[in-house]
Amino acid sequence: MSDILASDSTYTEDERALLTRLCDLMIPAGEGRPSAADPELFNDILSRLSTHEALLKPALAILATLALEKLAASEQVTLINQHREAYATFFQVFESQVIQAYYANSAVLTSLGVNAPSPYPGGYDVEETDWSLLDPVRGREPFYRILGSGE
């Protein structure tokens, strides 16, 4: 989770509402996983986005004019996709931060069968290999280039 508090954010209420909507459109609830707009997740996302305000606010102002709230969810996604190229930097930053928050969330990780937020200290058990797999190779004569005298 980011060290920056969500309360440090200077996003306006309308901007927060739009960001919440975008989070839910990008990753809605499903497959037993929460929406990226889930309050705990959104707080984390907002914290991460707070360092990018100068970059994101102008694009947010334009996206606000799309009146997404008047459309069905699938139509909203279609409309967003139509604007991704024009606002590539905005979406690059937004998507990256949403993904970093979402896929580090413990509820999400648990649903994916990943039971710790970091590999260390628990590590993972990887089954010992049955090296009989190598039998077809073991019978092969050395084939690296063995140099003769003078080479």
Added chain:
Amino acid sequence: MSNEPVDVLIIGAGASGAAVAWSLADTRMRILCLEQGDWVNSANYPSAGPGYETRQDFAIRPNDRQLDVDYPIDDGESPVKVVNFNGVGGGTILYMAHFPRFHPSDFRTRTLDGVGEDWPIDYATLEPYFAENDRMMGVAGLAGDPGCPPKEIQLPPVPLGKLGERIAGGFNELGWHWWPSESAIATEPYNGRDRCLNLGPCSSGCAQGAKASTDITYWPYAIRAGVELRTRCRVREITVDKKGMATGVIYYDENGIEHEQKAAVVIVACNGVGTPRLLLNSVSTAFPDGIANGSGLVGKNLMLHAMAVVQGQFDARIDGFMGPIGCALWSKEFYETDPLRKFKRGYTMEVVRGSGPSGTALNGMMMGVLPWGSEHHAAFDQLFDKAGSICAVGEDLAEEHNTVTLDPEVVDSNGIPAVKISYTLGENSQKMIEHAGERAKEVFNAAGAIATSPTISSGVSSGHSMGTARMGTDPTRSVVNEWGRSHEVKNLFVVDSSVFVTSAGVNPTSTLQAVSLYIADSMKKRLATLFD
């Protein structure tokens, strides 16, 4: 700190600097190593905390890290991006610990294949140093590989995991060679290092300390033997006297204070980019084009390896993010020159494990296969833990137009000129990449992959910088002699991968450390006549 003169001054505490310091320590000479970065605390490695896949402070590219101990590298026009780490351990902090040796043929490419140049030394000369280095680093693997010369192995191999087994099955189906990778990873406790826990992201540091980075292998022994290691000391230039002998260096400490350090012998160990940078920055009346640059070859003949990466997608989870990311298996099937192919020399195919959740999602979004909306989760489930890659590391022939030069405009945090990389992939490399990409796809198909990516060769990253201060017996065609001493400055040595004459088709760390041990031993055998 004391700047009293020392017998030996080593610049750089990475893979080669650590090895040469340890080897020279038994001479009882006063040895000092200056390192521009810090010691790294393994508790700070990303894999010890949340968000481990996306932290930038341990990013492999210095241009992404942007730490004050890093220096800018303009590689914007190069298809291969430069990777390094500035700190005690150097590149071994972030390397994948894939630990192959160069093959005997790699030292004789001109004689055997009519390309590149022959080295002035051969595999047999380096063999005892390879073995010594393996014992110091601790190498996991399996003896008996028919694709490589025989060697002693210290530790059991890294387990393949489901991903590795699937791909090994593909190689078997095709009748092609594969073998478990030789890996500088403690699969059992070794010399104070605990066993590997299969954390995954070795390339952002090993929190467990199982990976052999030189801060935990060579350095504790070297320091115990009396070597002084001074961190946060960035060398600006090597100084010379009127006779053209090196007298020491000028460096900046952590607070930007300038110091002069005198030394009887100067050893440069800053890798294939940092070494030419320092040599070119060391301008004097005696050496107006940079020290040791009478041949004009300092910074030229840069080799970064021809890389071809193909990702394969399977229909079931394969524990792809568990286990050392770069160490599973290799194939030497296409390593040696085959006259039936359209290129000379060859490549190693190496299996690279998959990403964790964040890495999978970021890649998926970047590749345009992870959508917004209700299909997001299903698409993610198709990607996560079901993918792995084959990376072909191909021999990159030395070409003089591939260079490291000083950047005329950009400087580091101490005002020292930074570097610019000018590099293109030659025709031989391009044909090799094309061949390797197609073979990798065949392997995935034979292994039952449901999809493969196009071959990726541009935008890939390489910490394998070689050739920019090559060794040789002819002073007009090389920078250092056959035991690492500058042709022109008799008390100046280079011990890192800059001295490589060819790049081979393998990761270079094992070989560059063997070379540095060999050079150290050569110095010890000639102590009475070192400057003759």
